[in-house]
Amino acid sequence: MDAKIKHLEFIQSAINRMAGNSFLLKGWTVTLTGGLLALTFKQIDKRYLFISFVVLLLFWFLDGYYLSRERRFIALYDVVRAKNDEQIDFSMRTRQFGKSCRWIVCTVSRTLLLFYGGLLAIHLTMTLFL
Numbered sequence: 001m002d003a004k005i006k007h008l009e010f011i012q013s014a015i016n017r018m019a020g021n022s023f024l025l026k027g028w029t030v031t032l033t034g035g036l037l038a039l040t041f042k043q044i045d046k047r048y049l050f051i052s053f054v055v056l057l058l059f060w061f062l063d064g065y066y067l068s069r070e071r072r073f074i075a076l077y078d079v080v081r082a083k084n085d086e087q088i089d090f091s092m093r094t095r096q097f098g099k100s101c102r103w104i105v106c107t108v109s110r111t112l113l114l115f116y117g118g119l120l121a122i123h124l125t126m127t128l129f130l
Contacts, residue, residue, distance in 0.1 A: 001085055003085060003088045003090075004080070004083070004085050004088050006090075007080055007088050007090050008077060008080055008081065010090070010092065011073055011076055011077045011080060011092070012077065014073045014092065015070055015073045015074060015077065018066050018067075018069050018070035018073065019070055021066045022063050022066045022067060022070070025059050025062055025063045025066065026059075026063065026115060028059065029055070029056060029059040029060075029063075029116070029119065030119075032052070032055050032059075033052045033055055033056050033119060033123075036048045036049070036051055036052035036055065037049070037052055037122070037123075037126065040052070040126065040130070044130065046130060049123065049126060049127060049130065052123065053123050056116065056119055056120065056123065059116075060107065060112065060116040061107055063107075063112055063116070064103055064104070064106045064107025064108075064109070064112055065103050065106075065107075067106040067107075067109060067111075067112065068101045068102060068103045068105075068106040068107075069094070069101075071097075071100075071101040071106065072094035072097045072098070072101045073094060075094070075097040075100065075101065076092070076093075076094050076097065
C-alpha cells in the first residue's frame with residue numbers, strides 16, 4: 001500500500017506543477033498584455049497592440065499545452081488509483097492518454113476560452129477604436 005500511495009503522490013506533484021504553471025501564465029498574460037495595452041493608449045502606436053496580441057496568443061497556446069499535460073496526469077492518477085499493490089511500477093508515462101487529452105482541444109476548452117477569449121475580445125475592440 002505504501003508504494004501505491006507514494007506513486008499517487010508523485011503523480012499529484014506533477015499535477016500541481018502543471019496547475020501552478022498555468023496559474024503563472026495567466027498572471028503574466030494579464031500583466032504583459034495590460035501593460036502593452038496601456039502603452040498603446042498612451043502613445044497611440046499599433047505596434048504595441050500587435051505585440052500584445054502575439055503575447056496573448058503564445059501564452060494561450062502554452063497554457064493549453066500545460067492543461068493537456070495536467071489532464072493526462074489526472075487520467076494516469078485514475079488508472080494508478082484502481083491498480084492493485086502488486087501492479088505498481090512507478091511509471092509516469094502519459095502517452096497512452098494522448099488521444100483523450102489533445103493539446104488543441106485543451107487550448108479551446110471552456111476555461112481557457114473564457115479567459116483568453118475575453119482578452120482577445122478586448123484586443124479586437126481596441127483595434128476597432130484605434
